Amino acid sequence: xxxxxxxxxxxxxxxxxxxxxxxxxxxxxxxxxxxxxxxxxxxxxxxxxxxxxxxxxxxxxxxxxxxxxxxxxxxxxxxxxxxxxxxxxxxxxxxxxxxxxxxxxxxxxxxxxxxxxxxxxxxxxxxxxxxxxxxxxxxxxxxxxxxxxxxxxxxxxxxxxxxxxxxxxxxxxxxxxxxxxxxxxxxxxxxxxxxxxxxxxxxxxxxxxxxxxxxxxxxxxxxxxxxxxxxxxxxxxxxxxxxxxxxxxxxxxxxxxxxxxxxxxxxxxxxxxxxxxxxxxxxxxxxxxxxxxxxxxxxxxxxxxxxxxxxxxxxxxxxxxxxxxxxxxxxxxxxxxxxxxxxxxxxxxxxxxxxxxxxxxxxxxxxxxxxxxxxxxxxxxxxxxxxxxxxxxxxxxxxxxxxxxxxxxxxxxx
Amino acid sequence: xxxxxxxxxxxxxxxxxxxxxxxxxxxxxxxxxxxxxxxxxxxxxxxxxxxxxxxxxxxxxxxxxxxxxxxxxxxxxxxxxxxxxxxxxxxxxxxxxxxxxxxxxxxxxxxxxxxxxxxxxxxxxxxxxxxxxxxxxxxxxxxxxxxxxxxxxxxxxxxxxxxxxxxxxxxxxxxxxxxxxxxxxxxxxxxxxxxxxxxxxxxxxxxxxxxxxxxxxxxxxxxxxxxxxxxxxxxxxxxxxxxxxxxxxxxxxxxxxxxxxxxxxxxxxxxxxxxxxxxxxxxxxxxxxxxxxxxxxxx
Numbered sequence: 001x002x003x004x005x006x007x008x009x010x011x012x013x014x015x016x017x018x019x020x021x022x023x024x025x026x027x028x029x030x031x032x033x034x035x036x037x038x039x040x041x042x043x044x045x046x047x048x049x050x051x052x053x054x055x056x057x058x059x060x061x062x063x064x065x066x067x068x069x070x071x072x073x074x075x076x077x078x079x080x081x082x083x084x085x086x087x088x089x090x091x092x093x094x095x096x097x098x099x100x101x102x103x104x105x106x107x108x109x110x111x112x113x114x115x116x117x118x119x120x121x122x123x124x125x126x127x128x129x130x131x132x133x134x135x136x137x138x139x140x141x142x143x144x145x146x147x148x149x150x151x152x153x154x155x156x157x158x159x160x161x162x163x164x165x166x167x168x169x170x171x172x173x174x175x176x177x178x179x180x181x182x183x184x185x186x187x188x189x190x191x192x193x194x195x196x197x198x199x200x201x202x203x204x205x206x207x208x209x210x211x212x213x214x215x216x217x218x219x220x221x222x223x224x225x226x227x228x229x230x231x232x233x234x235x236x237x238x239x240x241x242x243x244x245x246x247x248x249x250x251x252x253x254x255x256x257x258x259x260x261x262x263x264x265x266x267x268x269x270x271x272x273x274x275x276x277x278x279x280x281x282x283x284x285x286x287x288x289x290x291x292x293x294x295x296x297x298x299x300x301x302x303x304x305x306x307x308x309x310x311x312x313x314x315x316x317x318x319x320x321x322x323x324x325x326x327x328x329x330x331x332x333x334x335x336x337x338x339x340x341x342x343x344x345x346x347x348x349x350x351x352x353x354x355x356x357x358x359x360x361x362x363x364x365x366x367x368x369x370x371x372x373x374x375x376x377x378x379x380x381x382x383x384x385x386x387x388x389x390x391x392x393x394x395x396x397x398x399x400x401x402x403x404x405x406x407x408x409x410x411x412x413x414x
Numbered sequence: 415x416x417x418x419x420x421x422x423x424x425x426x427x428x429x430x431x432x433x434x435x436x437x438x439x440x441x442x443x444x445x446x447x448x449x450x451x452x453x454x455x456x457x458x459x460x461x462x463x464x465x466x467x468x469x470x471x472x473x474x475x476x477x478x479x480x481x482x483x484x485x486x487x488x489x490x491x492x493x494x495x496x497x498x499x500x501x502x503x504x505x506x507x508x509x510x511x512x513x514x515x516x517x518x519x520x521x522x523x524x525x526x527x528x529x530x531x532x533x534x535x536x537x538x539x540x541x542x543x544x545x546x547x548x549x550x551x552x553x554x555x556x557x558x559x560x561x562x563x564x565x566x567x568x569x570x571x572x573x574x575x576x577x578x579x580x581x582x583x584x585x586x587x588x589x590x591x592x593x594x595x596x597x598x599x600x601x602x603x604x605x606x607x608x609x610x611x612x613x614x615x616x617x618x619x620x621x622x623x624x625x626x627x628x629x630x631x632x633x634x635x636x637x638x639x640x641x642x643x644x645x646x647x648x649x650x651x652x653x654x655x656x657x658x659x660x661x662x663x664x665x666x667x668x669x670x671x672x673x674x675x676x677x678x679x680x681x682x683x684x685x686x687x688x689x690x691x692x693x694x695x696x697x698x699x700x701x702x703x704x705x706x707x708x709x710x711x712x713x
Contacts, residue, residue, distance in 0.1 A: 106651075132579070
């Protein structure tokens, strides 16, 4: 039994499940319905633990930070975050600009892509009706929507931004109230209980990743995929580069050694990759960082939920890469100034996806980058959404990994 | 009694009676032939009988190619086939006459005038109902219900739009935004009505208008939804560069052109269309086009 557990816990078995799932789904798509349901059971079990863990960990972390004298530099956190945003966005522009994947994509050659785009290009509108229906959220609207009006509603609907805001407000008040230890102990036990449940669930990650991948792969038209290989390939390449750079930074900051810098953080990284859910990576991110920074667990517990939710670095990279791709599809030559715009706008667009996890809602926000430059997006958005099952695993993995990297940059070694 | 009648009877009354009898007799003899003549004359004037008597229905079609509406085909009627020839066949069959196709002109206004001049009984060539033409011909009820549509250059739209939620009217009803139409077509008139502030550019043909759109000389080209969707489908990568926007409330009914002086014929045609439920939309026509293309590809 112990042996089986050990095999299942090995990240290689997760990757194996992931790959085999991909093959299984491509060759036997008709048998994936049950597998999809099994994968969903697993995802639901994980999500069940996420909200209680975020609330208890964030509240505990912030309260302890405020009550004990610890040297946290908010300025340092902000500086590290800002520079990560710029670097990621820049890498997207560079990879897109140097390798020019758009030149190798021929949308017209693929009947499947043509079909996707044709239906997206045949609109019916009244004379005075907006041609492109866009949902953009202004900054003030975002702030308004971040404040929970009913915390139980936010918890039950997994309004994750509202949950975090509530936890921080609650923690601020808790730190100011004398005799808050009882609540703190209570939250500590809540955290440990759900942490325990979570670590049991992720034992079955190889099986789950097989199920999830086999169903996700059936959503992709192979013919459409073939013509979009350059896009999918280069963005995943960019993510691998970013991953390796992250490993180097972790190695530099923690002195763990290069290989250990990868294996030490394998759990959160693999979970994010296998489930395409960044929130599901929060519990194990907290766990591994707590082990690494035993004296700084307060900071870890407050930083990780915030980092994964706000630190949308890998989304910025996606936006800047995709913006360059769309531009090249339209044979647009970017000036240096426009590239700078793409970098900055991608950061804004990335930040405005806070709280959004589904690819179908996330990708249309790319319009925030393209609109000011005067590039159209209406047709390609549907192709990018169709390709997303092949990109979102890596994108989510980098959300988790970049925040682990950020944590090692912000927190000093014990 | 007898006495009384005889007593009242006088010469004046006798004359009156005789005159009445004479009139009645005249009426009785003349009635059948006179009303028949009157009826015949009226329907001849109204058209239908004249066509029946002549033994042929003269259908004028423009001397161009536009499948699936009309196209040259050695197996067709007088070398022509298509949806409109089929409609002509049905009408001729119902009237019990032969169908004759006349294809003499490639100018739409000349085609319509040939009906006004009595050189043809009916004209069909995917003709929109337009007010100027309605002043010298009659239109039947529509047999195809198209809507107006614009093929928009996506790049120009992204460049020139003022707000993210610009409507078609917001976008094209501006001096700096140009829209292409076929010169002197009904769409030139429509464009002037819908976008009075916009810059409307007339092109010799739809192909030339499309070339201008492709080069970005105009931001959109304006025609019916069928031509727009056919153009969009016809170009590889088309949907990346262009989008078709069908204007939901802007109808473009396609009707038969009939002579102004044959009102009865017009009513007859309308009854005919109602009883046979003749009415098509863009989807039907696109399906016909696909059938036509598949058949031609096989050949």
